[in-house]
Amino acid sequence: MSTARPPEGADGGAAAPLIPVLAVAGVGLIGGSFAAALRQAGQVGRVLGVGRNPASLERAVALGLIDEAVSAENAAARADLVMLATPVGALGDTLRRMLPHLRPGALLTDAGSTKSEVIAAARQALGGQIGCFVPGHPIAGAERTGPEAADPGLYRGRRVILTPLPENSAGDVARVARAWEACGARVSDMDADAHDRVLASVSHLPHLLSAVYMEQVARAGDARLRLDTAGSGFRDFTRIAAGSPEMWRDIFLSNREAMLQELAGLRAGLDRAERAIAEGDGEALLAQLDTAAQARRSWRKE
Amino acid sequence: MSTARPPEGADGGAAAPLIPVLAVAGVGLIGGSFAAALRQAGQVGRVLGVGRNPASLERAVALGLIDEAVSAENAAARADLVMLATPVGALGDTLRRMLPHLRPGALLTDAGSTKSEVIAAARQALGGQIGCFVPGHPIAGAERTGPEAADPGLYRGRRVILTPLPENSAGDVARVARAWEACGARVSDMDADAHDRVLASVSHLPHLLSAVYMEQVARAGDARLRLDTAGSGFRDFTRIAAGSPEMWRDIFLSNREAMLQELAGLRAGLDRAERAIAEGDGEALLAQLDTAAQARRSWRKE
DSSP states (O other), X not given: OOOSSOOTTSOTTSOOOSEEEEEEESOSHHHHHHHXXXXXXXXXXXXXXXXXXXXXXXXXXXXXXXXXXXXXXXXHHHOSEEEEOSOHHHHXXXXXXXXXXXXXXXXXXXXXXXXXXXXXXXXXXXXXXXXXXXXXXXXXXXXXXXXXXXXXXXXXXXXXXXXXXXXXXXXXXXXXXXXXXXXXXXXXXXXXHHHHHHHIIIXXXXXXXXXXXXXXXXXXXXXXXXXXXXXXXXXXXHGGGGSXXXXXXXXXXXXXXXXXXXXXXXXXXXXXXXXXXXXTOHHHHHHHHHHHHHHHHHTTOO | OOOSSOOTTSOTTSOOOSEEEEEEEXXXXXXXXXXXXXXXXXXXXXXXXXXXXHHHHHXXXXXXXXXXXXXXXXXXXXXXXXXXXXXXXXXHHHHHHXXXXXXXXXXXXXXXXXXXXXXXHHHHHHGGGGGGEEOEEXXXXXXXXXXXXXXXXXXTXXXXXXXXXXXXXXXXXXXXXXXXXXXXXXXXXXXXXXXXXXXXXXXXHHHHHHHHHHHHHHHSTTHHHHHHHOOHHHHHHHGGGGSOHHHHHHHHHHTHHHHHHHHHHHHHHHHHHHHHHHHTOHHHHHHHHHHHHHHHHHTTOO
């Protein structure tokens, strides 16, 4: 990132890496995989890890994801790029601790699943320094969590959406994009509101529906018979219901407006389908099913 | 099935097959796979095909799924076992045509996804002869249809549920079970009402939710942006929405009572989740998500 100083921890003989010093706050699946992918690509010199759980940071060191565990203040003073991969609730606090110590030219980014709330928290914490924060969201994940789940290949071929702020410089946005591209991701830009609306639609609502449905099956008096009878359609439809309850609670609450709007749309469609079933209106039901089947069959075939 | 007559079309030198003459009404994915599996297992002598579409029956002959295309009356007069794999709507008519011609000892079964309506239609068509009809439902399927989709391995390891009638003899139920077992399926019995309730829960409701959701995405003003952004969670959650609209319309309408009951339960769960999101009640939301995640994580691990 910075060319004005010798890269800390980088091999003097090799070409300078894209990020001489990377700091990752929250070294779990998302942050750990970012570090691992950049290291595998040879684009990172030294990796600092920040977190509240010392045992987890120790495992991250043992796994080779980070070189050392440091304080938020120390990371701010040394890092060229800080990846904020903490839960959204911890973001403001981490930024407030880092702010007074940030080295000149340091760049910050995050990996949060919703962007409007993250941006509001970052603005509050960073004030006039907000320009150094480029918000982002890698659309990748897995049912596993923790540093052990980190995988240098997690982002290969996956989409990363950046939602740049008016205060960001084009150069800073491009540098964050290059870091993600070094991880193998395909990077695109989107307005933060559009991001939250689209993600509520294609990611958050399916998760909620799958979980609400799964809870219904689990609470049925004959749950065991139901679960014993369930087949491959059930398996695929409910796979996402196994995701981290804490993480999804935070996502749903932080994307409340968009979620409520998508839920209203879903209810309208469900009302139509239910009415058609109750009234034996095969034509209306077929029209709805047909639109769905055609859309699904042509997805990713264009 | 019958031991009182020489097996038509069977090799005189080999052990007599389980079903000397099999008739399949509706030679598509389900009926064609049944015939193909029994033939591969060496448990069928001659296979007769019945259907309304001559071109489809010709392809079934060319594919080796059936030996000849015959009328419903001719099939009734010759078959030891008749597999009714037609749409539910065509079942009564097929049975009425077969009834006057059924050879003594002939056994009938079906593969319909709902059982109460099928049984009512069969009772109406067969009257006092209902005892020769053993209702069944193989829990297997695919997005493909037609004789070309038939696969001798479709039922391997899959569940088949029989919902025997009080009028069925234990021997007849056992013979239908043996035919399915020869296809590699695991056979169990269930009461018809329980079957329809359980299937509404673990198969029909997920299909409806997936389709209603997929229609919502497809009809959005920014559908292309949404579909471009969708990832692997979306992919799995919507896979079943690609299924045959006609088939699913028929299933939803024929299982109306159970569907409406499951939909009411789903709405209650959705109401709770929506209220928790609107009110920022993280505790209530977490409880619901946690029950779902635990149930899904322990599924098929017991």
